[in-house]
Amino acid sequence: MSDSGTYQRLIELLDSTATVYKVMDHEPEGTTETVSALRGHPVSEAAKCLVLIVKVDRRVSRYVLAVVPGDRRVDLGAVRALYAARYVGFCDAATAERLAQAVPGTVLPFSFDPDLELIADPEVVAQPRLYFNAARLDRSLVMSGADYAKLAQPRIERIAGPVAE
Structure with missing residues (x-):
């Protein structure tokens, strides 16, 4: 599915569920800190979305979409503990x-693929x-964390590391 197809699928999902959201157009940018400045909000209110590979054992690997506040890093050790995995790392592009x-820098905090498990930190859904x-690099959405949790139905787990300095 192309990025425009993923964007359209998200908008259709939001509209079909009468979810309140706002579309924001801005200069093309995929870095959390920079796009947060363009949108005019604290980085902590952004959803940083990262695709991880979780190697449970030598034969079993899973993929996780980890969503943490924009001013935080994903705690790979916390994710590894959730799965009792031998390895957790960032997935290849x-x-x-x-x-x-979606291309890196535009990944949604939603999973439309059954092979990609969605986990969000509690601080994300509390926003x-x-x-x-x-x-898309040139368009963002804003919605409440509660509406996001209701719609995306992520597994809620503490997966954010300390605030980046």
Whole structure:
């Protein structure tokens, strides 16, 4: 699915569920800190979305879409503990793009692929306003963290590391 197809799928999902959201157009940008400045909000209100590979054992690997506040890093050790895995790391770009159905920097905090498990940190769903790139570098969405949790139905787990300094 192309990025425009992923964007359209998200908008159709939001509209069909009468979810309140706002579209924001901005200069093309995929870096959380820079796009947060363009959108005019604290980085902590952004959803940072990263695709991880979780190697449970030598034969079993899973893929996880980890969503943390924009001013935080993913705690790979916390994710490894959730799965009792032997290894957790960042997924290669081609696999991440295929599973997330978006290029890096535009990954949604939603999973439209059954092979990509969605995990969000509790601080993400607690945000009154949650900002994220909408499968496009030049467009973002903002919605409440509660509405996001209701719609995306992520597994809620503490996976954010300390605030980046």
